[in-house]
Each structure stands twice: as C-alpha cells, then as structure tokens.
Amino acid sequence: MASPSVQDLLPPSLDSTSQPPSLFDGTTRLYINYQCPYSQRVWITRNVKGLQDMIKLVPIDLQNRPDWYKEKVYPKNKVPSLEHNNKVTGESLVLVKYVDCNFEGPSFLPDDQEKRKFVEELIAYSDTTFVPEVYKSFAKDARTQAGVQFDYLEKALHKFDDGPFFLGQLSQVITIFHFLFLSDNVPSEMVDIIYAPFVERFHVFMPEGFNYDITTGRPKLAKWIEEMNNLDGYKQTKVLEQEKMVGYYKNRFLLKA
Incomplete structure (x- = not known):
C-alpha cells in the first residue's frame, strides 16, 4: 500500500485530442x-x-x-x-x-451511533444547503447569507470538543492504522473530506471577492482549516493555481452584466 505521504506524479489532463485508456481492463x-x-x-x-x-x-x-x-x-x-x-x-x-x-484500510465512518448520525446530517447538509447557499450568496449578500453557513460549521465543530475535526479527535482505529503502517499525518474523518474542497475555495476567494475572511470570529473553523492543511493526503489535492481559481470565480460570479 502506498503511504499518504508519497506525492503523486500527476498525469496531464486528457482532452478532445487524447486517446482513451484501455477501458475495463481490470484497472481501477x-x-x-x-x-x-x-x-x-x-x-x-x-x-x-x-x-x-x-x-x-x-x-x-x-x-x-x-x-x-x-x-x-x-x-x-x-x-x-x-x-x-x-x-x-x-x-x-x-x-x-x-x-x-x-477498498482496504480503516473505515472513515464512526461506529458510535451518535457520531454516525451527526456525520450523516452534516453530509446531507453539505450539498443540499451549505454549498448552494454560499454560492447563491455571491449574487446577494455574501457576508450575511454565507456567514450563516460558516456559523453552522463553527457550531458543528463545537459538538465534539476533544479535537479540531468535526468528530473531535480522529477515531482510534484510524490513528493506530496510520501510526503502524503509513505516516505521521493521519486522515480526517469522512465529513471533513466532504467539506474541505469547498471551504478551501471559499477561504481563498471571499477575501478577494468580498473582503471577507470566513475565519474571523470563528476560531474552531480557523483551527480546522489549519489542521486539514497538515494532512498529506489533502495537501496533495489542493488547488495549485489559486490566482487562476480566484479569477474563474470572479468571472463567474462578480462580472455578470
């Protein structure tokens, strides 16, 4: 098994001139x-x-x-x-x-039923409410409308207050697995993975687009972002060209006639 600390050699993107891979040949x-x-x-x-x-x-x-x-x-x-x-x-x-x-490896869903219910609620909220409401706020009142959504995350991060992630500390089985077999940087739970890509983009774009820092007055969210940024498996996936991403968001959301 590859360690999460191993940096992928990222292949180039395939476009209309590219040939398809050998489909359904047993490769995942x-x-x-x-x-x-x-x-x-x-x-x-x-x-x-x-x-x-x-x-x-x-x-x-x-x-x-x-x-x-x-x-x-x-x-x-x-x-x-x-x-x-x-x-x-x-x-x-x-x-x-x-x-x-x-696939092999420890489950990212908790065994504890209270935590499992909380995870399912947060996952359902992500795509039905959090993501669309923040995007909609860009055309209205980003500070107020999006602020409600980041307040929701701040409150959620207080529910299990024994660590910086949505479920507090990482589950013991995940921590032991990574200590023994992989790297010092243990993975997040599933709910952290679900929210991270969108919070990453909002954290970068909103200061540029609206002069609004989503972590101001939200210490738990700020700590969560900091801890996520320390996880190798996440760091490898982060947007490399942040200026290009900000430009794309500005063109899409702020420059409409």
Missing part, C-alpha cells in the same frame, strides 16, 4: 478534474486511505473534454466517476462512501 480508474471540488473529495479519500497504487487518476479537461468519455465511460459526462469491477459509478458523495467501503 478515478476520473477527475484537478480544479473540481467534487472530484477533490474522492481524490482525498483515495489518498488518505493509501490507495495511490490501487486507484489510477485519469484527469479530464472539462473545457475540452474528449468525446469518448461520454460515449464509452460515463454517459452523464461529469466528474468524478470511478471505473471499478467493470462498471462506472458517479457522484462525489456516493463515491466517497464507495471507496471507503470497498
């Missing part, structure tokens, strides 16, 4: 886009479970995507998707749980 492939936060969720899960050797990254250029991706791989023509056991599955929340349950 994760189709992603390097800038896509939904893809990043599954990419983090792959990394923190040490599955770099078992799941091959296949990045897709979404601005010039190859026809074969829709025709031969995933008819919905979106990323992420996972080619595994002669089938292709999509949707980031589904895939995070799929990779967690169908």
Whole structure:
C-alpha cells in the first residue's frame, strides 16, 4: 500500500485530442478534474486511505473534454466517476462512501451511533444547503447569507470538543492504522473530506471577492482549516493555481452584466 505521504506524479489532463485508456481492463480508474471540488473529495479519500497504487487518476479537461468519455465511460459526462469491477459509478458523495467501503484500510465512518448520525446530517447538509447557499450568496449578500453557513460549521465543530475535526479527535482505529503502517499525518474523518474542497475555495476567494475572511470570529473553523492543511493526503489535492481559481470565480460570479 502506498503511504499518504508519497506525492503523486500527476498525469496531464486528457482532452478532445487524447486517446482513451484501455477501458475495463481490470484497472481501477478515478476520473477527475484537478480544479473540481467534487472530484477533490474522492481524490482525498483515495489518498488518505493509501490507495495511490490501487486507484489510477485519469484527469479530464472539462473545457475540452474528449468525446469518448461520454460515449464509452460515463454517459452523464461529469466528474468524478470511478471505473471499478467493470462498471462506472458517479457522484462525489456516493463515491466517497464507495471507496471507503470497498477498498482496504480503516473505515472513515464512526461506529458510535451518535457520531454516525451527526456525520450523516452534516453530509446531507453539505450539498443540499451549505454549498448552494454560499454560492447563491455571491449574487446577494455574501457576508450575511454565507456567514450563516460558516456559523453552522463553527457550531458543528463545537459538538465534539476533544479535537479540531468535526468528530473531535480522529477515531482510534484510524490513528493506530496510520501510526503502524503509513505516516505521521493521519486522515480526517469522512465529513471533513466532504467539506474541505469547498471551504478551501471559499477561504481563498471571499477575501478577494468580498473582503471577507470566513475565519474571523470563528476560531474552531480557523483551527480546522489549519489542521486539514497538515494532512498529506489533502495537501496533495489542493488547488495549485489559486490566482487562476480566484479569477474563474470572479468571472463567474462578480462580472455578470
């Protein structure tokens, strides 16, 4: 098993001029886009479970995507998707749980029923409320409307107050597993993985777009971001060209006529 501290040699993105890989040849492939936060969720899960050797990254250029991706791989023509056991599955929340349950390594879902219920509530909230409400706030009142959502995260981070993550300390089985077999940087739980890509982007963009720091007055959120940034499996997936990402967000949300 590869260690999460091992840096991937990231392959170039495939575009309309690229030939498809040898599909359904027994190789497990994760189709992603390097800038896509939904893809990043599954990419983090792959990394923190040490599955770099078992799941091959296949990045897709979404601005010039190859026809074969829709025709031969995933008819919905979106990323992420996972080619595994002669089938292709999509949707980031589904895939995070799929990779967690169908590959080796400790589970990122807690055994404790109270924590399990809390995790499921937070995961459901992420894509039904948190992400869309923050994006909608960019066209209205980002400080107020988005602020409500970051207050929600701050409150959630207080529920289990024995550590910096959403469930407090990392589960004992994950900590022991990584101490014995992998690296000093242990992975986050599933709910941390779900939120990290979007908080990363909002944390970078909102000071530029609205002069608004999402961590101001939210010490738990600030500490959570700091601790996430120390995790190797997450660091490897972070947006490399932050200025380009900020420019994309400004063009999409702030420059409309």
